[in-house]
């Protein structure tokens with residue numbers, strides 16, 4: 139930590155030990171962390187109130203073992219996370235629509251979880267930007283630190299992190315957890331962390347389409363703490379970016395399948411069963427797990443329940459085929475869950491469709507709405 143940073147942090151101790159402890163710890167573990175903290179503003183912040191507000195945010199259960207623990211373990215399991223690499227790669231293409239990233243750039247993940255975006259990129263690309271995340275669940279943040287990824291524990295709407303440090307920023311796989319009445323403030327707060335010319339991508343799922351219904355119907359019913367969150371309508375993500383002052387805003391339909399290699403010798407039914415078991419773990423469907431065991435649900439019954447959510451309409455097919463961010467082999471595009479040979483490897487392909495909006499911070503506008 140630099141002297142300026144440690145002086146700034148020592149001034150905080152009197153105000154709030156716990157949050158100060160967190161900031162000290164993160165700066166000790168990640169020397170570069172001090173660079174992203176807003177030392178000027180920090181001395182005026184009531185850190186006790188900052189922490190209390192942060193702890194009041196509804197986290198979607200991610201700090202409970204049944205959700206954050208199970209979800210987090212699956213995300214930390216790199217081969218498992220790579221089963222969704224096509225969606226993450228499409229987002230990386232949108233981020234780089236104006237300029238390819240390099241190792242000196244900074245990518246800010248505004249909804250970082252335990253750092254999966256970086257974990258996936260680490261496996262898939264030769265050069266990737268430095269990764270800086272933020273999340274509101276201390277459980278997810280701790281998982282990220284154990285995996286050596288810098289993720290801050292803050293409410294982005296507070297000035298704990300400084301403005302204008304990121305070349306790229308992303309919020310993906312969970313933007314629906316941000317309540318509708320604070321979404322604009324969340325996107326504003328992500329946008330202001332961009333440098334001039336930096337690019338922000340916000341991703342989620344379209345309300346009423348099968349992928350969103352997986353969350354609003356299946357997860358809602360079969361996770362004991364429920365999942366009552368609103369997804370996005372067409373145009374909504376783009377409007378949030380425009381209102382955050384970003385330019386050149388576009389929306390994209392992203393093909394986001396699970397692609398799982400099938401164990402040699404496994405039948406198609408066994409491959410589907412393995413996929414259902416993975417979904418139960420990843421999405422923490424504890425009620426479904428209990429019911430399946432108690433009622434000895436057959437693979438067919440589980441399939442009847444799960445398969446409608448992994449399907450694409452003719453409209454989805456049309457939209458994803460016209461989208462240049464989707465660089466996917468033809469053989470991987472399926473309308474329904476399919477087990478097939480691709481280049482001599484048996485794979486299970488479970489289609490999903492996401493939506494993402496991208497915008498760029500204008501070079502000449504430096505003012506953002508106040509936090």
Ligand SMILES: C[S@@+](CC[C@H](N)C(=O)[O-])C[C@H]1O[C@@H](n2cnc3c(N)ncnc32)[C@H](O)[C@@H]1O
Pocket residue numbers: 195196197198200213248249250251252253254255272273274275278309310311312315316317
């Ligand atoms: C499904 S996880 C996705 C994490 C990561 N983007 C990924 O791809 O694995 C959703 C994350 O959103 C975080 N979250 C929930 N509500 C939030 C909010 N209001 N602001 C920021 N993050 C939030 C949760 O703590 C959780 O870690």
